[in-house]
Amino acid sequence: MSNHISVSLVLKQPGDMEMRQVERPAVGEREVLVKVSACGICGTDRHIYHGTYPASLPVSIGHEFAGFIEEVGIGVKQATVGDFVSVNPNIWCGRCSPCLEGNPHLCQSMHALGVDLNGGLSEYCIVPEQLLYKMSPETDPLKACLAEPVSCVLHGLDRLQVKAGYRGAVFGGGFIGQLMLQAMRLQGASEVYLIEPQEHKRQVAEKLGFNTIDPVNEKQKLVELSELDVTVDCAGAGDVLMQCIRATKRGGDILLFAAYPQGKAVSIEPFEVFRKELRVIGSFTYPDTQVRAIRMIESGQFSLDPIISEITLEETADLLEGKLDHKVLKGVVRLP
Template sequence: MKALVLTGTKQFDIEDLPTPEIGPHDVLIDTAYAGVCGTDHDLYAGRPGSAAAVPPIVLGHENSGVVAAVGEQVTRVKPGDRVAVDPNIYCGQCEFCLTQRPELCDHLSAVGVTRNGGLAEQFSAPASVVYPLPDNVSLKSAAAVEPISCAVHAVDLLKLHPYQKALVIGDGFMGQLFVQVLQAYGVHEVDLAGIVDEKLKLNAERFHVVNTYNTLRESIPEGRYDVIVEAVGLPSTQAQAIAAANKGAQVLMFGVGPQEAVFEMNTYDIYKKQLTIQGSFINPLTFSDAIALLSSGKVDVDSLISHEFALEQVQDFLDGAITGVSKAVVRLAE
């Protein structure tokens, strides 16, 4: 089978690999689409994602496809089923798994990170992380179930109420997803700050964002918001998130920045405003909710997917030779 193999830092090779073997509890999947995200940029550059990727490895952790074969103990899905795959596989035995915090698993493995993923014509996964799709969810849209599920986990960590005013900082794909997920969870006003006028306009017109701020030329109001989602991961935007917080606000630090990055905050403000600052990591058991949001139409990813690549174009994209990308997916099947 044809596969894009990460063979070193910033080095891909197209290779012909054998069909993955599956065990009694595994599923073999013909890949339809694989999303490319910020984590893939990090892994390509030699930085860790949810875990470190050790070459040679096939990336691709946002995957959809059609079941080609199943192990003898698998009853959850059958050949021909259209599916999306949660990349994260937990050990089920460590302290965190046994205390209902599997996302913090000491032995986390992941499709497309620690084991071969969807940037290949076929890949395998345990049946426990393979989810059948409703008929009204396309395979292209289903490649975004994983990022939606990460946003769902993040908002599950918050206490949300309809009266709240929310701000999302960051107009990348994840920031735009958060706009829709917060709305789906009943927050009555969701605003968006970013740096691309076209994205801000799209979210105002199509997704009913109330206020938009292009932070290249205007400031975010201070002390206005009850919920702030920081979806960039830079010290400057993290500081903006704290400054935008109203009394009693919740600040979600979702953006993934450099491991050595730090930002300054006024600790008295945390005390005086009674702020909650919350981190969020991956997506434990939120795939069903993410699929339901797609199926119900409460989350629209098709409007956000700007580019569809072949395997041969992925390296150019990650090298920055292809610009203007809101969200890219790689098409593996006709």
Template sequence: MKALVMTDVKKLEVQDDYPTPTIQPNEVLIHTAWAGICGTDKALYNGLPGSADAVPPIVLGHENSGVVAEVGQDVVGFKVGDRVSVDPNIYCHKCFFCRTSRPELCEHLDAVGVTRDGGFAEYFTAPEEVVYHVPDNVSLEAAAVIEPISCAEHGVDLLDTHPYQKALIIGDGFEGQLIAQILRSRGLQEVTLAGTVDEKLANNEEHFGFKTINNLTHPEEVQADSYDIVVEAVGLPKTQEQAVEAARRGGQVLMFGVGNPSSTFNVNTYKVYQRQLTIQGSFINPYTFEDSVALLQSGDVDPLPLISNVLDFAHVEDFVSGKLGNISKAIVKVAGEEA
């Protein structure tokens, strides 16, 4: 089969004769339709960790949709021809964190497209427990990004949301844009998206009616002590500090952006104390796939207007190496809707 293989750090190679995977009794074989490209893929390409370490040679691609091509003998919930999407994160169910209802912190996390071959190939396998049916009214293209929706959903789940609240999302990357939609679906009275790319901001104003701020040219519009919820979706010390400053008394700050492992930021601990702020981290997507499928099915979240680039295997490296800029979201067409 054809696959895009990371043969070494900063090296991707299209191979036409990569072995088609063999399924285990509890697994399904999936004919890949679409595969999303994530910031985590950029990190893995550059030798940095994602949810776990990726050891070359490996086929990346942890955001996927497709059609079931074969089922193992122990699989009961799926059949050949089913349209599916896959939660890449496979928990051990045995460690301390799994046994205390915090599987996202699993000490033995396995992940499709990170520790085992993923969707940058014509076929990949996954255990039945992480495979989800795609509703008839949801395209396989949209289903390919259920995983990032589920990560955004987990972050919002960690917040205490109410209709009276005003929220600010700092960061106009794909996840920041998704978080804005999910917060709006929770009934908040005002959601503001602050970013740096005018085209992305204008697109969100046009399609979703969000108030937007160009945080590069007009950072003063992000007012201090003004928001009940602030989501930092960039991962830079400057915006992390800005997020804490923007939170009003009793506010919640969600640190969602993935920072450099060696980065730190300054925080005025007296302000955290005096404003009674909550500062919360968010990691991956424990059991939020069903909710994310429902958000797509209902139309409360629509990722398609955010997808800016459709690539083939040969051009993925241009994206993860940084040669392509100002991308809202890039996905790979493998077999497409005809999978």
């Protein structure tokens, strides 16, 4: 195979992926060529795969990735060949009202690697210099690529303003839910519950020292769960948002973190929000938490080994279709 040919996993249309041999992409001004070491697969990727999250197809998905810089373009000032980097995949315009008001992650013209432009499920990816974050080359790539989701979690908790001594609950025990549990504890929460119907996800949380409730077989425990300072919806399914409303104390806060499918509506009782004076807080990606996320990953503050599984590029479609859900909380692809 030519040195100029690389492998890319491309989503042609919803539910239809293929492995392609493609020309190694050319580097533009103020861009770098990253040889991808690892790429995480997340819930947003699944929504894109199923056509329930907007994306520009065909595209190589994957927005959680890390790797080594192999080439730099003219005008690149801070990055050098050989740097090990993680990536913020979001490209904002810098000119719209949200950008000018200090909220670039809410940019009205946002483009993202792995969504609108080719992302990390390729051997090589073109990345604008301003999206790069240097990391220690000693960091395990399977963990380094998780700087993006950890950054999202930290931004959500910044908005939720978890304080030392708070009691809280996370609804949904997938990878993000497991991260959220750990981050809340790291921020000083004295008691954190996981509400999750699947036993293997509860078992992971229990091994990490968290209390769990099965909302299907332990309904009474769920009913009794109340007076929590904060609750977090990491499930994005069923009546979870209403369960959060019931479990949160008067004057408490709810973080709507899950990426519900576009167009999906859920039922709540607005009177309960009104009567308890609750705040329902949204959280979308992040503007400024990746440096903190990198420090936490490099210092080992998160227990990541129990919640990630290495998979191959060939297994990605099965993961996105839910065929591996019984055994994989978080699939991470190691690129060759």
